[in-house]
Amino acid sequence: MNINILPGVDSAASALQAEKVRMEVISQNIANANTTRTDKGGPYQRQVVRFETIMANQFDPYSAKAEVRVSGIEMDNRPFKIMHQPGHPDADADGMVKYPNVNVHEEMADLIASSRAMEANLSIIRTARQMAMQTLAIGKN
Amino acid sequence: MIDALFSGANYQGVKKMLDATTLRQEAIASNLANIETPHYKRMDVQATFASELSRAIGTGSAHTVRGVQARITVDTSATAQNRDGNTVQLEKELMLLQKNMVAHHMQTQMISGTFTKLRSAIKSR
Numbered sequence: 457m458n459i460n461i462l463p464g465v466d467s468a469a470s471a472l473q474a475e476k477v478r479m480e481v482i483s484q485n486i487a488n489a490n491t492t493r494t495d496k497g498g499p500y501q502r503q504v505v506r507f508e509t510i511m512a513n514q515f516d517p518y519s520a521k522a523e524v525r526v527s528g529i530e531m532d533n534r535p536f537k538i539m540h541q542p543g544h545p546d547a548d549a550d551g552m553v554k555y556p557n558v559n560v561h562e563e564m565a566d567l568i569a570s571s572r573a574m575e576a577n578l579s580i581i582r583t584a585r586q587m588a589m590q591t592l593a594i595g596k597n
Numbered sequence: 598m599i600d601a602l603f604s605g606a607n608y609q610g611v612k613k614m615l616d617a618t619t620l621r622q623e624a625i626a627s628n629l630a631n632i633e634t635p636h637y638k639r640m641d642v643q644a645t646f647a648s649e650l651s652r653a654i655g656t657g658s659a660h661t662v663r664g665v666q667a668r669i670t671v672d673t674s675a676t677a678q679n680r681d682g683n684t685v686q687l688e689k690e691l692m693l694l695q696k697n698m699v700a701h702h703m704q705t706q707m708i709s710g711t712f713t714k715l716r717s718a719i720k721s722r
Binding site for chain 1: 631637666701708
């Protein structure tokens with residue numbers, strides 16, 4: 457049996473890494489919530505991360521564990537917001553401007569979910585350390 | 598004589614429980630890592646572990662206890678709370694994490710107790 461002295465930290469570390477990427481994407485979405493012109497032309501399109509499970513030691517039930525990784529950053533294909541602003545430099549002939557399909561409230565909710573997930577994974581690392589300390593203290597008193 | 602301390606069904610049982618606790622910590626970590634992964638199904642130590650172990654300890658045979666193994670399985674009893682098919686619930690996992698930590702503390706204390714007994718026998722005080 458293969459027992460890790462710090463059980464669970466690999467999974468937690470992979471999750472911290474993945475959540476960090478998600479936070480970066482969220483902040484990018486918020487930063488570009490009003491960007492009407494990008495180098496690809498058109499307004500900024502909201503991006504979403506896609507998470508994927510990696511099963512480590514899948515065929516060994518005595519040390520199976522699931523890690524997580526960002527398998528891709530995808531475009532959100534919901535329609536852009538269209539507003540009537542004839543004075544805007546990116547307005548079309550009818551005075552309509554396409555704004556990004558970013559909803560700042562939605563991003564804030566995702567940001568909080570992400571930070572909660574990070575806290576949960578940090579508590580895994582904390583308890584793993586305590587467990588290792590207790591294991592090392594066997595027979596000390 | 599010393600063997601008697603370490604080959605009893607109870608001592609072997611606590612060792613098995615400690616193995617299970619370490620594995621469960623790994624399972625909880627996997628579940629929390631995948632809390633946002635669509636279609637992820639939570640994992641845990643097999644649900645029958647506790648009953649298997651208590652039956653084995655009940656027989657009083659250390660050999661039977663040694664045969665019980667904790668392993669990680671997909672928890673088929675958990676149901677998805679929302680439409681992404683993920684069966685992990687944050688509060689439940691955090692509660693299990695705390696419970697598991699206390700269990701680990703108890704088990705290390707019980708194992709230490711066996712060593713303390715041996716030491717006091719050697720020192721005769």
